[in-house]
Amino acid sequence: MVFSSIQFLIFFAFLILLFILLKGKRIKKNILLIASIFFYAYWDIRFVPLLLGIGVFNYIVGHIVADNSDKKKNRKIALVIGVTVNLLVLAYFKYTNFFIENANEIFSSLGFNTSTLNIILPLGISFFIFELISYLADVYTNKIKHTDSFVDFLTFVFFFPRLASGPIIRPADFLPQLKQEIVIKKHNIVVGIQLFTMGLFKKLVLADRVAVCADAVFHSPQLFDSPTIWCGVIAYSIQIYCDFSGYSDMALGVAKIMGFDLPRNFNMPYISLNITEFWRRWHISLSAWLRDYLYITLGGNRKGRIRQNVNIIITMLLGGFWHGASWTFLVWGGLHGAALIVQKAFSKWNILNKLHINHYISNSFSWLLTYIFVCVCWVFFRASTFTDAFIIINKMFVPSDGINWIFSPLFYFVLPVVIAATIIKCMSKREGYLTFNLSQPLPAFGFVFTVMAIIFFDANNTSPFIYFQF
Known part of the structure; x- marks a missing residue:
């Protein structure tokens, strides 16, 4: 399920409707976690247990690393084990065949020839592994406290908007936001x-x-x-x-x-x-x-x-x-x-x-x-x-x-760039981003023109995002 698909728009509209209709911080948070897991499962349900397992492992290791009653040496050992396991998971899925292929080339004269493995790269693995490592490191250095909420931690792992291709989010920036109730606001x-x-x-x-x-x-x-x-x-x-x-x-x-x-x-x-x-x-x-x-x-x-x-x-x-x-x-x-x-x-x-x-x-x-x-x-x-x-x-x-x-x-090069330059002229910087001031005629026209350009170039013919492979 990619952002440019009709399936995603239906999924997201239904999710927002639930947030509007339902009341209570806990139930909304649970729905967000379930929706995030569903979003990942829609791509390949086989890797949901992997992500859940990695989440449980890092939650437990984070608890050990954060235990101030424990000896500093044990905390460091737990940190090293946690980081190592995360990197080994990344290395297995992403680099196993690379090392096998290079070993075959180096040792082929000695009769060494190992077949590559049929490994499917889990979506977004490079991003969420780095986020989990930063979580363990920040807990160890006391930059953040280990979260006691397992639901919050899994939501940090599975949060669907950035799951496939980032950005890489810091636990110190994201976990505090989960303490607030999800409220859908007009702005x-x-x-x-x-x-x-x-x-x-x-x-x-x-x-x-x-x-x-x-x-x-x-x-x-x-x-x-x-x-x-x-x-x-x-x-x-x-x-x-x-x-x-x-x-x-x-x-x-x-x-x-x-x-x-x-x-x-x-x-x-x-x-x-x-x-x-x-x-x-x-x-x-x-x-x-x-x-x-x-x-x-x-x-x-x-x-x-x-x-x-x-x-x-x-x-x-x-x-x-x-x-x-x-x-x-x-x-x-x-x-x-x-x-x-x-x-x-x-x-x-x-x-x-x-x-x-x-x-x-x-x-x-x-x-x-x-x-x-x-x-x-x-x-x-x-x-x-x-x-x-x-x-x-x-x-x-x-x-x-x-x-x-x-x-x-x-048509494929100059025209899109000219269209983009025209649209940017209709935008202004607010909250650090270029946006349209829809209360003004020209920016409002620019927004409508943007939507028309998207429709004209047909979302059904979109290619996969480049960073999905990373």
Whole structure:
């Protein structure tokens, strides 16, 4: 059940109706938990026991970790066991076949040949495993108290708006919200519907349309000339942003309608002037998680420049590997890690200021360099093999012949972007988000125009969200 489906709209409308008709904090909370479990079961009921088992395990471990009467050593042992088991579950489902395939290649000369396993990746496993690890860590460091309510904890695990593709929510931000009764308010409905609509617009009108260009180029890069390759790479940068931020917006909108506030996951990352700024704007919940639970745990910047650089590389490599079991994801993460190190050194030397370059020129140069670098990295993120990735990068920077396909997909590329720019002009920033002031004629028209664009591009032809695979 995806947000863009009729089934979800029926499911969610029925859930909201129950919240309106029924009274009492406890019964509404129980209904939310049941609805969240149903939402996950609709995708694949076989993994509901897995998620329930992980939830029960972490609830028990959290209780041990929080036991102040226990010895500190035992609390630490419980934390290590809890984190290890969570990571082993993630590793089994996500990385077992990756290690088997690489072991086969390395030891094939010795007659080693093990068949890969038929493993189905549970929906959203990378997200909820990281959330459970943060719960145990925060309880251990006394940032939060272990929740005594098992229903609250399972709701934290199963909360359906963010279950499939995030954002990664912190227990300190979400669990206190469960103490309040779920009340459906007009203001939350208005804001939530607008967030959901804009997310749907990003997915259907932008991401799925520019995907036509991106998919063609990445499927057969050897066929196209350099300008078309650039068109495809830029299209993919738009696709992955609109696809992922579109899901996040819909998740925030659904949660907002029910009265829950989820963390913002994107903040216009492609206007960044450097890689550090990019990671403060892109997939913010993951960036913050990697910083707080991995980078700082490794020592952060507290142990000298060399150790800091090592910590950055390790953090970004593991961040890349979190996205998928492939060497291309490791390269993607490693490139970003290397860029962060170079950028920090570059900032320390302050070269542009020493050259007395005009502020606007230096900012324009920094933006262009950052965006080109991000696009180059996206090639490794998207390409199926290193061979395809190197063909694309070579054609990006070395002019080559091939099929020129730039003008054919204008409908799939330029038109959606023009529509988006027109709609954004009708919006204003409220509560940290671009929304429509429906009391004004132009914004009201912009909202109606957004809905019409979604209908025109047909929700039935939507493709799976990219981050469902992670």
